[in-house]
Amino acid sequence: MNVLSSAAAVPVHIISGFLGAGKTTLLKHLLTQKPEHETWAVLMNEFGQIGVDQQLLPQDQGYAVKELLGGCLCCSSQLPMQIALSRLLSESKPHRLFIEPTGLGHPSQLLEQLTEPHWLNHLNMQALVTVIDGSRLHDSAWTKQNLYADQLKAAHIVVISHADLMTDADQSALVQLQAEYAVYKQQWLITEHGKLDIAAIQQAYAGSPRRIQPLLKIQREQASEQAETIIQQLPYHYVEQAQGYTVAGWKLPKRWKFQCMDVLDLLCEQQDWLRIKAIFHTDEGWKSFNFNPEQFNYQSCEEAIDNRIEVIYQHSHDWSDFESSLLKCRIDALP
Template sequence: MSKRIPTNIITGFLGVGKTTAITHLLKSKPAEEIWSVLVNEFGEIGIDGAMLDQLDNVHVREVPGGCICCVAGLPMKIALNMLIARTRPDRILIEPTGLGHPEEIINTLTGEYYDNVLDLCATLTLVDPRRLSDERYIGNASFNDQLALADIVVANKTDLASEQDKEIFNEWVQQHGKDKSGIEWISHGKIDPQWLLKPRRERAAQQGEQHRSALAPRQEVALPVALAEGESWLCRTNQGNGFYSVGWLFHADIPFDFNGFFLLLSGLSVMRFKAVLNTSQGRYIFNAENGVLSVNQPPLLDDGEPLESRLECIDDKPIDIAALQASILALQLLPGFAQR
């Protein structure tokens, strides 16, 4: 290639708002530029790509089903190579799973194979200040090393943070943030595109081995999940690093009761639930994090083609899949569909 492609890793733990932030960046990019996004998800269904792949001059490729950093970068290399070859982007954004560890991703992108292809710029790590007092987060190796390897730490959702939350974050900055290129405060994922231009610095992970030993290695590239002919819906599960996921894919012709689904998620006690859903009131994005639910409408696609509904639940304890699935199926407005 005639010049190296500017590339940024945008990381952060579960529910911090990475996809919202990337969507903001994609809407803010120069109209004539082509940007490509590599999305990695812990769950098998793949939802973030469906949220992002709706903008002009933007190309998205997903690697679902686990952390792309844990098999010598093989899944990431294959997906990234295809993305570069097919889209010839002006910039690449990489969104690892919230449970992922960025060390091996950085090593791969700065290794000999990509040295003349990619220009790895600043790594941005989003953090919710409310989580710096939660042991489930601060006791997690990936959470801590996402912050350790960040060039720029971005406090997101600051409109929801209390004064105590902000004080705890400021204490963290005093202890760990002195070598960072930036400490920023935002709400609603409104990252300044200029931050992408800052250079990357060499940084050391603190708990990388702990993350790798907790995950079963994945030797193959997970293919995007798709419904077979005549199949109305399917369910897929995954687990690793002390976390569990279950996801569903539903045919585009199956709508769900909006109010019923809103009530279901409002009372659901899990770390993370997200869905892009066809409902009685239109297509909506549902995001639930630790009991807090938000609902938004995605932008309409120009071609108007109907899209499947995608749902994913992640928790740090085993999920009662049968009970949750029964609740979801009960909200279908076209009963009688069966899983093949």
């Protein structure tokens, strides 16, 4: 049952960043800018089982703060996050919502969840903010970590914290970093002690609405004059545009099982992509695939709620052949 009311969509800010970047300090300053007559809410995620950051935020009337402990709300089962968010919205009825994922989280996956069609009438997603520690930019061992790069690539707005502690080496590294990520067309902001005017991050999320459609195979089989199928359950396929990139994805029923090596071969055969992420139920158990042009990682993972894959390209792409090949990797009995 949907516990959300039909009230106007709530502006939602995701404040992400690597461990110790200064997310909570920034969030505390943003919360001080709440108009007296409004209620603002915060959904925080701690990777461990003991929450600390919640105690650092305002406990006054007009603020609603909720923590999710244990694991990462970005990439674990969506159900706890969906329930917590629905309750926070229905019980507190906030005028604005901030979400601070753990420093070990993947904000792009969280953004994917919150831009699903069933949230569109309730959440007004704002530009995703990633905070990075300016005083550590000289440390390449820190900045070259895959998770650090993932969080930076996901950002629409990059906030540089601890600017007062930056050395000449940090300043030089910042110039290089901005050049490296220029293709993402991000806005870069410098802060000291987390002080930032909230108007600077009040920018609507620029991604196009996700268009959910039947699998391409099913679409070809439908008569052209047939009314467009309304997607109510898996499987489905979607394509969206975000930050100048094309993102295509498939979500397939959990009961479908795939030949692990066939899936791996298919992914390795693809050309000119920027990122591939997937979770599949295979003959070798549940497997996660996390590919970037420098590294092809795949490993066993916990049971997921469905099979899914997402591929990012910098240009348009014909997905029909890929989908056909993917479906040929399926080994369970067809319905």
